[in-house]
Amino acid sequence: MPAKTVHVRVQQGAGYRTECSAGKHQLVIDQPTAAGGTDSGPSPLEYQLMALGGCIAAIGRIMANQRRLPVRGFEIEVSGPINTDGLLGKPSPDRVGFQGFEVRVKVDADMTREEKERYIHEIDARCPISENLQNPTPVRVVLAET
Secondary structure (H helix, E strand, O other): OOOOOOOOEEEEOOOOOEEEEEOOEEEEEOOOHHHOOOOOOOOHHHHHHHHHHHHHHHHHHHHHHHHOOOEEEEEEEEEOOEOHHHHOOOOOOOOOOEOOOEEEEEEEEOOOHHHHHHHHHHHHHHOHHHHHHHOOOOOOOOOOOO
């Protein structure tokens, strides 16, 4: 049984601009103008990449604090190719989602390359976002009562 349930609310009107809330925090998801949006926020795909990078950074900081490691900070770049035909409803032999992810992590710390390698691999092993992306996670979409 999970120890915590995470909950967010998402509301969209007639356009692509989507208002999201997580507790007291607000954010906007949108599409670029070339795709019919107003470009008032990152796309859902960009948020997924940011969530992965942000989780890697957070777990890295948790581990550094737990072990008193000399970590000053991180620079993280996340990228992944996506099948745009599938998400637009065009026939495609490839899956609709990302085909994979690459997370490039620079660790600003007084550690050897080998220590940094071990550190980032353990970060990845403890990161719930990475774990969910690497392993099938059930998703159930249901119609809510109006």
